Amino acid sequence: MKITLKTNGDINRLGDKIRAEYPNIKNSTKEQIQEHRISFKETTNATFNSLCSLSKRVNKNAIITYRIKRIETIIGKLKRLNVDPKKKQLFARMWDISGCRCIVDNDREVYKLEKLITKKFTVRKRTDYIKNPKPNGYKSLHLYLQLPNDNKVVEVQLRNRLDHNWATLVEITDVIFDSQLKEYGKDKKLEKFLFLLSKRKSLVFKDKVFIASVLKEYKYFENLSKVFTRNYLKVRNRWLELEMKYNHKFFLIETKKDEIPKINSFNGFNKAEDEYFKRYLTNNNSNIVLTHLTKPSYKNISSAYSNYILTVHSVLDDITVILRELIIECIKEKKYFLFLKYYNLHLSILYNHINNLNSEILVSKSLGNHINKIKQNEWKEDIRRQREKIEKNEKKLYAEANKYKIESRITERFLTFRLKRIMKRNRKKLKKY
Numbered sequence: 448m449k450i451t452l453k454t455n456g457d458i459n460r461l462g463d464k465i466r467a468e469y470p471n472i473k474n475s476t477k478e479q480i481q482e483h484r485i486s487f488k489e490t491t492n493a494t495f496n497s498l499c500s501l502s503k504r505v506n507k508n509a510i511i512t513y514r515i516k517r518i519e520t521i522i523g524k525l526k527r528l529n530v531d532p533k534k535k536q537l538f539a540r541m542w543d544i545s546g547c548r549c550i551v552d553n554d555r556e557v558y559k560l561e562k563l564i565t566k567k568f569t570v571r572k573r574t575d576y577i578k579n580p581k582p583n584g585y586k587s588l589h590l591y592l593q594l595p596n597d598n599k600v601v602e603v604q605l606r607n608r609l610d611h612n613w614a615t616l617v618e619i620t621d622v623i624f625d626s627q628l629k630e631y632g633k634d635k636k637l638e639k640f641l642f643l644l645s646k647r648k649s650l651v652f653k654d655k656v657f658i659a660s661v662l663k664e665y666k667y668f669e670n671l672s673k674v675f676t677r678n679y680l681k682v683r684n685r686w687l688e689l690e691m692k693y694n695h696k697f698f699l700i701e702t703k704k705d706e707i708p709k710i711n712s713f714n715g716f717n718k719a720e721d722e723y724f725k726r727y728l729t730n731n732n733s734n735i736v737l738t739h740l741t742k743p744s745y746k747n748i749s750s751a752y753s754n755y756i757l758t759v760h761s762v763l764d765d766i767t768v769i770l771r772e773l774i775i776e777c778i779k780e781k782k783y784f785l786f787l788k789y790y791n792l793h794l795s796i797l798y799n800h801i802n803n804l805n806s807e808i809l810v811s812k813s814l815g816n817h818i819n820k821i822k823q824n825e826w827k828e829d830i831r832r833q834r835e836k837i838e839k840n841e842k843k844l845y846a847e848a849n850k851y852k853i854e855s856r857i858t859e860r861f862l863t864f865r866l867k868r869i870m871k872r873n874r875k876k877l878k879k880y
């Protein structure tokens with residue numbers, strides 16, 4: 448690639464060119480953006496390797512990844528943050544072109560890791576969104592780091608697992624519902640819904656009611672469940688093929704709303720970047736990310752990049768817990784019609800998800816000898832465990848709701864009758880496999 452960006456002035460002039468050409472960016476301009484991205488390679492590698500070493504002293508199971516900002520995200524950010532010409536951001540001062548992420552278990556570990564990092568790097572800027580979350584609920588500690596004798600800055604995000612899961616959920620929602628929340632906050636209902644999920648432990652009754660209303664209106668759980676179960680076995684089958692490749696630690700993941708995610712692996716950065724840029728120029732409808740993992744595993748990549756893998760997310764458990772709490776609060780407060788309404792919503796969501804899980808077992812059987820039998824049985828067992836967990840929680844909820852005595856015999860008989868009807872109607876939805 449021809450070197451055209453030799454100074455910060457060259458980089459800033461490229462930023463001006465991007466703004467002038469937007470939204471129809473020329474390929475020659477995109478090639479210069481790619482040149483700028485690749486120039487972070489050595490700095491990112493050095494930063495990443497240091498973080499891998501430091502994180503082991505805090506949590507041996509920490510997940511550490513790196514990425515170089517996607518071309519379309521760079522273009523969008525330059526345009527979005529420069530509406531006022533007097534406040535336009537200089538491209539050379541965009542400090543998140545290169546980024547590393549460390550996911551640990553809790554906030555105590557986040558700050559412990561930060562102390563180790565500050566002894567190794569120069570910290571150019573620090574933004575603590577854990578103690579001061581963004582208005583939308585985002586939480587993470589951002590550090591902008593420089594190594595000695597290196598003028599490039601790398602953004603490092605330190606998060607606990609719960610906050611990371613929430614951040615990926617925002618991006619999953621964008622993909623599935625085309626809500627553009629991260630950039631523009633296009634859908635205010637979904638924006639509020641996700642904000643409430645970010646403060647999971649401090650929800651009041653009206654918050655849970657709002658969450659339930661969005662679940663019903665958007666068929667939120669059903670849409671996520673449908674996509675996750677559709678992708679699960681095929682993505683894991685693909686991962687099994689990648690595991691057989693020696694020393695492949697760079698992963699290119701391409702995601703579209705209505706297609707199975709595509710994952711390719713590479714044993715070197717240059718090959719991976721060349722493929723990334725080729726796909727970027729030929730396909731503008733996909734989300735494409737190139738990432739690096741020192742210890743590649745399905746568990747790590749599906750956790751770090753659940754917004755691209757689209758096979759699993761903890762929100763499926765979180766939502767059912769919130770609904771169960773809402774149901775119990777309704778019966779405690781003698782809000783019986785609401786109790787029946789949310790019980791029906793809860794069962795409808797659960798049985799829809801069980802149907803999806805059952806269909807995946809059917810798909811797994813049809814794969815036959817095309818995949819490793821041991822792995823196939825592991826996946827089928829994982830699906831069965833999920834289904835059994837759902838059924839167990841349903842029985843637990845029914846038992847807990849029955850603990851609350853109803854003073855009026857007429858009301859009690861009415862509720863018992865309605866509840867049996869609701870349960871019978873929803874169980875009829877279960878497909879036979």
